[in-house]
Amino acid sequence: MVLKFYGHPFSTCSLRVATILKEYNVPFELIVVDVSKGAHKAPDYLKIQPFGQVPYIDDDGFILYESRAIGRYIAAKHRASGPALLPDVNTETQKYAKFEQAASVEAWNFDFYASKAAAELIFKPMRGLTPDEARAKELLESLENNLDVYDKILASQKYVAGDDITLADLFHISYGNLLHSAKHINLEDTKRPNVARWWKDITSRPSWQAVKGGVSSSA
Structure with missing residues (x-):
């Protein structure tokens, strides 16, 4: 089925x-x-x-x-x-722990701010509502500060959980792309070369390229 x-x-x-x-x-x-x-x-x-x-x-x-x-x-x-994309908790316990660490970072240090900023700056206007510009600015500033930390982390490893790509990297793409495409954040900023390298890597994967224009049934 x-x-x-x-x-x-x-x-x-x-x-x-x-x-x-x-x-x-x-x-x-x-x-x-x-x-x-x-x-x-x-x-x-x-x-x-x-x-x-x-x-x-x-x-x-x-x-x-x-x-x-x-x-x-x-x-x-x-x-x-x-x-x-998901380390085996039984045979790769430390890699799995690093994955869960990175997944928590994505949820609380990236998505927490990115999703709320998108709600103010993108989704509210789509519904004819007025965004809270001050709140959006505060959220984006927090996100930018966290991306500075990402750049430091990614200076010594290829992906957010280590040198192997995991779900934690892919979890970032949809909200990151939404804000990046709308020019609310710049994930290709040369001031954060490690973030820029990582972002180009994960968004160039065929999986994202296949769905970024919209999801459709896949036979």
């Missing part, structure tokens, strides 16, 4: 999951949840995703939501047929 992917073609979290599905060449059927019409808040949807968010997957009856959890699941299930 083909995996069913309930999401939106341009949702940042849907793009995150689609990138990982592409890494493992997992066929999936995209079932579009029309968030513009509130489909993610409909009673039937909330029975499955109680927080009313996208995406979630149905893998032959196994339901899972939260994009990072889905990414871990896909990487674990398809470990033998794709890149080693």
Whole structure:
């Protein structure tokens, strides 16, 4: 049975999951949840995703939501047929710990600021709302400061968890691309050469190139 992917073609979290599905060449059927019409808040949807968010997957009856959890699941299930994006906790305990460290950094030192800045500067105007410019400035300044730390980390290792790429790197792409493309941050800034090198590396992967224009079903 083909995996069913309930999401939106341009949702940042849907793009995150689609990138990982592409890494493992997992066929999936995209079932579009029309968030513009509130489909993610409909009673039937909330029975499955109680927080009313996208995406979630149905893998032959196994339901899972939260994009990072889905990414871990896909990487674990398809470990033998794709890149080693998730270290094995049993046989690579220290590498796994470094991965979890990097994943926490992404969630709390990157996404925490990037997603809120995007909400103010991109999503509010899309809905006809007025952004809080002062709040957005504060969020972007914090993000820029954290990217300075990233540059120091990436000076001595190729990726955020070490010298091997992991899911933690890919988790950054969708929100990073959103803010970078809108010129709210510059992830190719020569003042942060290690971040620029890393960003070019991870965004040039065929998986991201396949979905960056929008998610569609993959046979």
